[in-house]
Amino acid sequence: MTQIKAPAAKEPSVSSAVSTINDVARLAGVSIKTVSRVMNDEPNVREETRTKVKEAAARLHYRPNLLARSLAGSRSFLIGLLYDNPSSSYVIDLQQGVIERCRQSGYHVLSEPQDSLAPDIGRAIASLLATIRLDGVILTPPLCDMAVVLDAVEAAGVPYVRVSPSLFPGRSALVEMDDTQAAYEMTQFLLGQGHRDIGFVRGHPEHGSSHRRYDGFIKAMHEAGAEPHSRRIAQGFNSFASGLEAAKALFMDAGNLPTAIFASNDEMAFGVMAYAQQTGVRVPDQVSVVGFDDTPGSMIIWPHLTTIRQPVTDLAYAAADMLLSRASADEDAPNFSDTRRELPFELVMRESAKAV
Known part of the structure; x- marks a missing residue:
């Protein structure tokens, strides 16, 4: 008599369909909560489990839904980069550093040029922060040295890091070179x-x-x-x-x-x-x-x-890293404003200068 075998349990299909967090959890053999913790780079997950979840996510081409992640918790997964600088290469290097670090943690970057000479600059930034929920803000020169800008960010309750500030020492976390x-x-x-x-x-x-x-x-x-x-x-x-x-x-x-x-x-x-x-x-x-x-x-x-x-790209990367480290901490960091990092510079000798 021919035996009829029960069909084997199907793995989640690796297809063009949009995969969900449930698919990743099923393939990795873990809970949905564990997948969420791994995707959010939260601590206290065993490395073996973290690797298993990431491999499952990669196999299924899973990408967390930013809106769903934001609605499910207290984070928006958005970092704001505010700048006012006439050098396009400086701005590009800033953006590159922030984006590179944010991508590692599933964050996105809101890059916003600001007119530091506008008489309502403080109100403009306050309006921006009231309209869009940000997990942190990076301020670059000259915005990082303007009291009205710092007041607006602090009033909104948003953590911030300043890149190469000159004024108000100790008021915020900062990254700089000498x-x-x-x-x-x-x-x-x-x-x-x-x-x-x-x-x-x-x-x-x-x-x-x-x-x-x-x-x-x-x-x-x-x-x-x-x-x-x-x-x-x-x-x-x-x-x-x-x-x-x-x-x-x-x-x-x-x-x-x-x-x-x-x-x-x-x-x-x-x-x-x-x-x-x-x-x-x-x-x-x-x-x-x-x-x-x-x-x-x-x-x-x-x-x-x-x-x-x-090291403009590295300065921006470090600033984003400081914000993301704070955002993923299990508890609020009371001394975050005292955080400071200094990065090295290099003198590059080329053909435009010679001895007399």
Whole structure:
């Protein structure tokens, strides 16, 4: 007599259909709650279980529903990145760092440009935070140094991390690099190349890093007994156009050029180099030019730009990591505002500077 076998229990189908958390739990042999904890990167899950759940999710092409996750708990899984900076490469690097870290934890990024000069900037940010629920906010210069912005974020009760702030120490968690020391070392490099008559293009006055970089420059020049005359200092605004204008002021006396120019960011250094080319001044044979940031353009322009490599992507990544670590903690971190991380810089020597 032929025996009829009972059909084997089916595994969840790996198809084009949208998989659910129930499918992942069934395939991994765990509870729905365990799947949720793994997807949210919560602690206290055995590594073996975590691996099993992630393998099941990958096999089923499962992606957590952001709205459902938000409605089911106290988190929105959204991090806000607020900025006001004329350098597109700086903004792109910021976004790259924040997005990279957020993706690791299933978070998304709301990237919002803000006008720091708007008279209602505080009200605008308060309205944004009232409209969209965020698990944290990252503030970049100059927003991170504006009391009205900090007041608005704190009133909304949203945790925040500041990138490279200059004011209100101890008011929030922050991530930074040592702009003063970096500018000091760049100036020392030029001094070591025999330069004494060095021009300097200051950055946007509303950005704290601009003042720190100027301080580092002046400190090194003072120590070398080579403090610059006021005519060797030009005001810029972190843009290519302002670099051009600064170069006009520094090159006003064609018979008495500085031997080197240190621009507070790469965009302005590009403007200086462009003006030098327009006026027939050879870089670096007649004037060495150095910058700050190590943006992609520093390797496109010729001669390639000697500059300080600012780890913008890493700073943004670290800021997002600080917020996500706080969001996933089992209990509120009372000392979160005291958290501080400092990342290293690098002096990158290329062809735009040479010894005199």
